Amino acid sequence: xxxxxxxxxxxxxxxxxxxxxxxxxxxxxxxxxxxxxxxxxxxxxxxxxxxxxxxxxxxxxxxxxxxxxxxxxxxxxxxxxxxxxxxxxxxxxxxxxxxxxxxxxxxxxxxxxxxxxxxxxxxxxxxxxxxxxxxxxxxxxxxxxxxxxxxxxxxxxxxxxxxxxxxxxxxxxxxxxxxxxxxxxxxxxxxxxxxxxxxxxxxxxxxxxxxxxxxxxxxxxxxxxxxxxxxxxxxxxxxxxxxxxxxxxxxxxxxxxxxxxxxxxxxxxxxxxxxxxxxxxxxxxxxxx
Numbered sequence: 001x002x003x004x005x006x007x008x009x010x011x012x013x014x015x016x017x018x019x020x021x022x023x024x025x026x027x028x029x030x031x032x033x034x035x036x037x038x039x040x041x042x043x044x045x046x047x048x049x050x051x052x053x054x055x056x057x058x059x060x061x062x063x064x065x066x067x068x069x070x071x072x073x074x075x076x077x078x079x080x081x082x083x084x085x086x087x088x089x090x091x092x093x094x095x096x097x098x099x100x101x102x103x104x105x106x107x108x109x110x111x112x113x114x115x116x117x118x119x120x121x122x123x124x125x126x127x128x129x130x131x132x133x134x135x136x137x138x139x140x141x142x143x144x145x146x147x148x149x150x151x152x153x154x155x156x157x158x159x160x161x162x163x164x165x166x167x168x169x170x171x172x173x174x175x176x177x178x179x180x181x182x183x184x185x186x187x188x189x190x191x192x193x194x195x196x197x198x199x200x201x202x203x204x205x206x207x208x209x210x211x212x213x214x215x216x217x218x219x220x221x222x223x224x225x226x227x228x229x230x231x232x233x234x235x236x237x238x239x240x241x242x243x244x245x246x247x248x249x250x251x252x253x254x255x256x257x258x259x260x261x262x263x264x265x266x267x268x269x270x271x272x273x274x275x276x277x278x279x280x281x282x283x284x285x286x287x288x289x
Contacts, residue, residue, distance in 0.1 A: 006096075010064035013094035017062050020081040021047050029080055050080040069095050098196035110256065111137065117261075118142075123275040124263055125246070131197065131258040132206045133159040133190060144278040145238065145264070147173040159186055164214035177235045177243075184220055185230040192226040233267060241274040 022041035026032065029042065029050050048058040053073060060067050069077075074095055078088045092098070118126045118139040125145045128137035135157045138149050149157055152169045156162070162170045163183040176182045194203050211218040234246045246264040253259040266272035 006066070007064070009094055009096065010066065013091075014062040014064040016091065016094060017047075017077070017081070020083065020087070024082065028082070047077070047080055051076040069097065071097050114253070114259075114261075121263065123272070123279055124265055125275075126261060126263045127159075128253075129159060129260050129262060131194065131200075132203060133161075133186065135159060136259065141275065141279060142264075145174070145236065145244070145275070149173075160190060160210060160217075161213075164210055164217040166214075174236060174238065177237055182230065182234070183216075184225075185227065187217065187220050188225045188227040189230060191221075191224070192228055195226075234264065238274070238278075241277055244271045244274055246271065 021044070022039070024042050025040075026042060026046055029046070031046055031050070044059055044062065045055040048055040051058070051073065053076075057067070061069060071092070074092055074097055078091055081087075083091060114128055115137050118128065118137055121139055121141070123141055124139075125142040126139050127135055127142055130136055135149055138146075143149065152162075152173075156165070156167060156169050161167075162173050163175065163179070163186060164170075194200075197203055207221070211221065229250055230248060232248050234248055236244045236246065238244055245267040247267045249263045249265065251261045251263075253261060266275055
């Protein structure tokens with residue numbers, strides 16, 4: 001079955017490359033105007049020369065033969081074929097190669113749209129986080145359950161930083177009863193989340209900052225444990241409504257793959273009533289930090 005899947009993947013890769021070169025002319029990649037040809041687009045040898053590989057090797061790649069293409073060669077081919085970002089990701093996926101991408105800032109229009117989604121969740125606390133767990137957005141329910149993220153400096157408004165640092169802000173935000181276990185889970189999902197992005201300078205700088213600030217983070221990071229998600233059932237001790245039990249759900253934002261939406265659903269009727277009380281009595285219950 002695996003051999004069949006690999007063969008199909010390589011065939012799809014070859015077809016994709018052929019269609020990409022068919023839409024370009026030699027002048028578009030800085031080569032002399034070619035003589036009249038039977039089929040439109042670039043010749044294989046033109047792509048190979050421009051990408052710095054042999055014509056034979058590139059021909060084998062298009063034919064779906066079992067050869068390996070490095071990330072550097074794929075990047076060169078993507079540049080020659082003038083691929084869009086989506087096409088570049090598709091190329092690397094078909095070639096079975098991880099693609100290291102830089103974490104791009106969230107456009108303001110998208111930020112507003114995602115904030116509307118969070119706000120529409122009503123009594124369900126929800127957060128948006130980026131690649132390194134920066135908190136990019138939250139709704140009113142999240143503020144009333146966890147604390148006022150708005151008052152935290154942007155440099156410290158990060159889930160991992162709040163879990164592992166010993167700042168005044170980390171002590172003010174309300175987190176789960178099993179805080180140490182939760183911190184370990186988030187760290188392990190973070191390691192899984194940055195697979196393929198370890199060379200990103202912003203990721204490296206963030207890890208170094210946490211290692212310097214927290215011996216606990218440093219020790220756990222050295223264990224190299226990974227997981228895809230945190231435990232789904234959480235408990236939180238709220239100063240106004242008491243113990244709350246929440247079910248955790250996480251979604252990836254397809255339009256911006258670095259972003260995750262974290263939602264916390266009431267696990268029982270008592271917690272649902274507590275959430276309704278918090279939102280109903282907001283002026284009295286919102287605890288400033």
